[in-house]
Amino acid sequence: MEIRVLICDDHKIMREGLRNLLKDKANIVVVGEAENGRDALSLVTKLKPDIVIMDVAMPGLNGMEATKMILREYQETRVIALSMHSGKQFVTGMFRAGASGYLLKDCAFDELMDAIKAVNSKHTYLSREISDVLVREFVSNIDGGVEEPGEVLSTREKEVLQLISEGNSTKLIAEKLFISVKTVETHRQKVMQKLNIFTIPELTKYAIRMGFTSLDE
Amino acid sequence: MEIRVLICDDHKIMREGLRNLLKDKANIVVVGEAENGRDALSLVTKLKPDIVIMDVAMPGLNGMEATKMILREYQETRVIALSMHSGKQFVTGMFRAGASGYLLKDCAFDELMDAIKAVNSKHTYLSREISDVLVREFVSNIDGGVEEPGEVLSTREKEVLQLISEGNSTKLIAEKLFISVKTVETHRQKVMQKLNIFTIPELTKYAIRMGFTSLDE
DNA sequence: TATGGTATAGGGCAATTCCTGATTTTAGTC
DNA sequence: GACTAAAATCAGGAATTGCCCTATACCATA
Numbered sequence A, B: 001m002e003i004r005v006l007i008c009d010d011h012k013i014m015r016e017g018l019r020n021l022l023k024d025k026a027n028i029v030v031v032g033e034a035e036n037g038r039d040a041l042s043l044v045t046k047l048k049p050d051i052v053i054m055d056v057a058m059p060g061l062n063g064m065e066a067t068k069m070i071l072r073e074y075q076e077t078r079v080i081a082l083s084m085h086s087g088k089q090f091v092t093g094m095f096r097a098g099a100s101g102y103l104l105k106d107c108a109f110d111e112l113m114d115a116i117k118a119v120n121s122k123h124t125y126l127s128r129e130i131s132d133v134l135v136r137e138f139v140s141n142i143d144g145g146v147e148e149p150g151e152v153l154s155t156r157e158k159e160v161l162q163l164i165s166e167g168n169s170t171k172l173i174a175e176k177l178f179i180s181v182k183t184v185e186t187h188r189q190k191v192m193q194k195l196n197i198f199t200i201p202e203l204t205k206y207a208i209r210m211g212f213t214s215l216d217e
Numbered sequence C: 001t002a003t004g005g006t007a008t009a010g011g012g013c014a015a016t017t018c019c020t021g022a023t024t025t026t027a028g029t030c
Numbered sequence D: 001g002a003c004t005a006a007a008a009t010c011a012g013g014a015a016t017t018g019c020c021c022t023a024t025a026c027c028a029t030a
Helices: A011-022 A039-046 A061-073 A088-097 A109-120 A129-142 A155-165 A171-177 A180-196 A198-210 B012-023 B037-047 B064-072 B090-099 B109-120 B128-141 B155-165 B171-175 B181-195 B200-210
Strands: A003-008 A028-034 A053-057 A078-083 A102-103 B003-008 B029-034 B049-053 B077-085 B103-106
Touching: A003 A039, A003 A109, A011 A028, A011 A109, A011 B012, A011 B109, A028 A039, A039 A053, A039 A061, A053 A061, A053 A109, A061 A078, A061 A155, A078 A088, A078 A109, A088 A102, A102 A109, A102 A129, A109 B012, A155 A171, A155 A180, A155 A198, A171 A180, A180 A198, A180 B037, A198 B049, A198 B200, B003 B012, B003 B037, B003 B109, B003 B171, B012 B029, B012 B109, B037 B049, B037 B064, B049 B064, B064 B077, B064 B090, B077 B090, B077 B109, B077 B200, B090 B103, B103 B109, B103 B128, B155 B171, B155 B181, B155 B200, B171 B181, B181 B200
Parallel strands: A003 A028, A003 A053, A053 A078, A078 A102, B003 B029, B003 B049, B049 B077, B077 B103
Antiparallel strands: none
C-alpha cells in the first residue's frame, strides 16, 4: 500500500530534489508540491496526503502555522518538519503545532525515509540533534512554567506580523492575503496592543525572537 | 565529452537531491561532494572538476572564501553559486570571488542545467533576479569601490539608522538630535538608497546584523 | 577653484496610520 | 440549540507620516 506524500518548501529546487529522490521508492508517491503554507493547506484538503514534508521557515504563512491549520482541517495527515534550523523555538513550535517528526536538512535522505516510515506507522520520528533539543527544553522547563509568548496572538495576527516583519507594506499584505487594507490595519493594531509594542522596528525584533522571520536577507 | 561536477553544500539532503537530479543527465558526472568550503578546496585539487556547484552560506569556510581559494589553486574550474540569498553582499561577493554563475535555490532544476552548460562553455550565467541585483549594484556604485558594510554610511546616517531601529519615530529622532524632521527624513532616505533597503523591518534587521541595535527589549 | 560628500531643510502631494465603530464567522459552553 | 467571547472582516474621517524634488552651507581635497 503506497504512501501519499505532499512536499512543502519555498525553494523549488529543494522540492524537485526531494521529489526525485522519492520517486524511485517503491511504495511512495509524491502527490503534490506547495511553495508556501497556504498552498499546502489547500492542497492537503484536496489531495488528502498521508504525509506532508513541511519546511519550517517560509515567507507568508510559515510551517508552524500551516501545520496547525492543516491538522485542524484534516487530522489523518502526518506532518514531518524538514528544517535548516535546530533552534528550540522552531522545534518546540513545530511539535506544539502537531508535527510527528522533525528532521534537519543536513540529514541523509535515508533518514527521511526512516522518518516517513515511522510516521506513517503512527510513530514519532526524531533525529538525534532534535531529541537533544527537546530533552534540554523539557529539563529546563520542569521548574518554571515557561510562558508561551506568541500564543496570545491569533493565527491571522501572527501571519500579519510575519508579513510585516518581512518588510511588506500594509497594502501588499492586503493583496497577498486577499483582504482589505483596513483589515490588515486592524490586525496590526490588535497585535501591537496585545504585545504592548507600538513601533515597527520593535515588532520586527519580536518577530525575529519568535522565529517568525529571520535576519538574513 | 562529459562534464565533471563537484557539489558543495552543507545540507546533506540537498547534496543528495542534486546528485540524484544530475545522475540522469547524459554528459554529466558528479565526481564528489563537499559539506564545507575547506573540503571543497581539497577535493578540487584532487578531483579537478570542471564545475563546482557552491552553496554560499556555509559554516566554517563560506562559499565566497572557498571560491577565492579554489580559483587560486585551480583556475580551470568554474564555480556556480547556488544560494538561498539574493542579497547584494552575497551576489557581489561571489562574483568578486570569481564565480561564473549565480542561481537561487528556488530556481528550477532546468535552470541549473542551463547554467552548467553555459558556464562549461566559458560563459557566465545569471538568473533574472540576480542580474537585477547586479545591475542595481552597478548603477548605484559606478566606481566599483568595495565597501565594508556599515562603512558606506556617514556618522550621522548611522546615528539615525540606529535610532530608527530602536523604534523611534522620525519626529522623535528629530527632537533627540535637535534637527528638523525633514533632515531626519533625508538621512533615512540616504541610508535606504545607500543600502538598497527600502522597508523599516529590513532596515532593522540590517541594524541588528551590524550591531547598531540588539534584539533584547 | 572646482568637485563631491555631508548635514541641513522646505514644499507639496500621496500614502499610511490612528481612532472609532460595526458586522459576520467561528468556537466553546451550558 | 442558545449564548457568549473571540476572531476576522471592513469603513469613514482626521491626523500624521512618507516620498520626491529641490536647495543651501560647509567642508575637505584634488
